[in-house]
Structure formats: C-alpha cells, structure tokens
Amino acid sequence: MNSSTPMLADGSNPEGVNPNPALKWHTQADLVDVVVHGPAFSHATNKLRTFLTYAKIEYRHEQHLKDKPQGLKPGTDYTKVPVVDVAGRQVNDSGIILKNLLPALGLDYDKVWEERIVFELDTTFKLHCTSQDWALLAVATVGAPSILKWLVGPVLKRMERKQAHHNIKTTGLGHREGDEIAIARAFKSSMVGKFHHGDRPGHVDLSFYGFLSGYLYANCPIATNMIRVAGLDTWVAQMKVAVPLESLFVG
Structure with missing residues (x-):
C-alpha cells in the first residue's frame, strides 16, 4: 500500500501498510533487541518465531496471556497479533513483518x-x-x-x-x-x-x-x-x- 498512508497514533503501521519511515532491516545484524508479542496458540506468531529461531536471532517472546486473554500487546493501537519490536520500534502485521524480515535473513519470498x-x-x-x-x-x-x-x-x-x-x-x-x-x-x-x-x-x-x-x-x-x-x-x-x-x- 501507499507509503504515504498515515501511521497509527502510536507511530506503528496499520494492517497491510509498510512502516513509515521505512525499516532498515538489511542484514541479521540489524535485528537487535527483538521482542515477539503474541500467544503460542497463534499460527502467525509461531511462524515468525520459527524464522527467528532458524536464523539464530535472539528474541524474547511475550505472550501477554495474563494481561489480555487474546494475547494482544498492552498499550498498542494495533489490535491483532503478532507484533514485533526491533531496536525499540514496533512493527505490525505478520505479512508486513515477514516481507521485511526475509531479505535480512537472505531468504527469497514466495x-x-x-x-x-x-x-x-x-x-x-x-x-x-x-x-x-x-x-x-x-x-x-x-x-x-x-x-x-x-x-x-x-x-x-x-x-x-x-x-x-x-x-x-x-x-x-x-x-x-x-x-x-x-x-x-x-x-x-x-x-x-x-x-x-x-x-x-x-x-x-x-x-x-x-x-x-x-x-x-x-x-x-x-x-x-x-x-x-x-x-x-x-x-x-x-x-x-x-x-x-x-x-x-x-x-
């Protein structure tokens, strides 16, 4: 979608919209202080964790089961999971996350x-x-x-x-x-x-x-x-x- 689409009030990207300004995930070295938010019951959450684990990217997994039964990250304007934080920046939408993650891992997107x-x-x-x-x-x-x-x-x-x-x-x-x-x-x-x-x-x-x-x-x-x-x-x-x-x- 158009990169000029407004971001959410918290500065993160809406569903289906690339983050603005653009992410700078060029290599694995750019993936630091990674936190994955979403329950282990979630297919999309587990998919992202699978890629990170395979690439030996260190990350913390926050399920938030005690905060909200649906496993949403507290305090975010985005209402789905997963959500990831990388170097303190929140990125939403598993599809958007994956499309930005794969090049940094040296993998082609199908x-x-x-x-x-x-x-x-x-x-x-x-x-x-x-x-x-x-x-x-x-x-x-x-x-x-x-x-x-x-x-x-x-x-x-x-x-x-x-x-x-x-x-x-x-x-x-x-x-x-x-x-x-x-x-x-x-x-x-x-x-x-x-x-x-x-x-x-x-x-x-x-x-x-x-x-x-x-x-x-x-x-x-x-x-x-x-x-x-x-x-x-x-x-x-x-x-x-x-x-x-x-x-x-x-x-």
Whole structure:
C-alpha cells in the first residue's frame, strides 16, 4: 500500500501498510533487541518465531496471556497479533513483518505459497480442526488446564469456525476452505530436494512448518494425519532438526 498512508497514533503501521519511515532491516545484524508479542496458540506468531529461531536471532517472546486473554500487546493501537519490536520500534502485521524480515535473513519470498498458507491452509484448519485438536493445542502451547479440555475444545472450535466464515465473507483477501491433505500433497510435489527450496529450508519450508509447529508439538490428529497421508514424515523430521519444536514451546 501507499507509503504515504498515515501511521497509527502510536507511530506503528496499520494492517497491510509498510512502516513509515521505512525499516532498515538489511542484514541479521540489524535485528537487535527483538521482542515477539503474541500467544503460542497463534499460527502467525509461531511462524515468525520459527524464522527467528532458524536464523539464530535472539528474541524474547511475550505472550501477554495474563494481561489480555487474546494475547494482544498492552498499550498498542494495533489490535491483532503478532507484533514485533526491533531496536525499540514496533512493527505490525505478520505479512508486513515477514516481507521485511526475509531479505535480512537472505531468504527469497514466495508470494504464491505464502498466500496459500495464510488464506487457504489457515482457513482450512479453522474449519476442520475438531474439539480435540483445539483442546490439545491449547493445553500444549499456552498451558490451558488439561482438566478443562472438555470445555476449551468446543469453545475454541466455535470461535475459530466463526472467524473463518467471517474472513471468507468479509475480508476480500482470498480466504477460502480447502483440503489440508491436498495442500500437503501439493507442497510435497513442489519440493525440489530434501526441502521445498532444495538442500536447506527456505521461506516456504519455514512458513509451512511454522504454521504447523503448535499442532505438531501438541500431536493434534489433524496435523499428524495430514503429514502421514501426504508422506511428509521425513521432511518434518528434518525440519525438527533445523528448528526443534522444544525451542518454540518449552521454557
């Protein structure tokens, strides 16, 4: 969007708008004092953390679960997660953050696959996850009491399905329902080596794995079945070496 679009009152960028003045993230050395704000339940938050962990960028993760149940950064004019602070400057919108982050990490951006992950895979999981999937995810990633699984799962299922239908009907961004196994098979068929990008993980590998990371850590059936049926077990094992799940969800 136009760089002349006004920033929010706190000086940070609105949704879909590049920060003004422009960020100076040219190399990894520019990524200092990094803080990621957003709960470990959030796909987008985990994706960004996956990239930072892979690149060995030191960062602090603030979930804000006790401040606000939705995990929003207190005191910000931006109402979604994730939010990142780099060298004291706040940047909003996971898409904007990622597009600025990848060049600094020396990774090429794949618009087609990123949009498929954000608009199709995310929507598909919101619609297809069972109450069991949501309960396992909540307990494993944000420490929801396991004794409340029977309550947490159905509540999250209703909330996420409602959000998915809202996104499809109102955003105009291309949110759509797909089939998670078909998406995983398409991903596998597009691989050109051990990873999507060859011998080393690239943008698509890290985005796909980052999206799935919480579900894989929680052993959610929707994710484990998808990986098994699509024949991605070896890829997942290799990604776990590159970015151990414990590095994202333990500690």
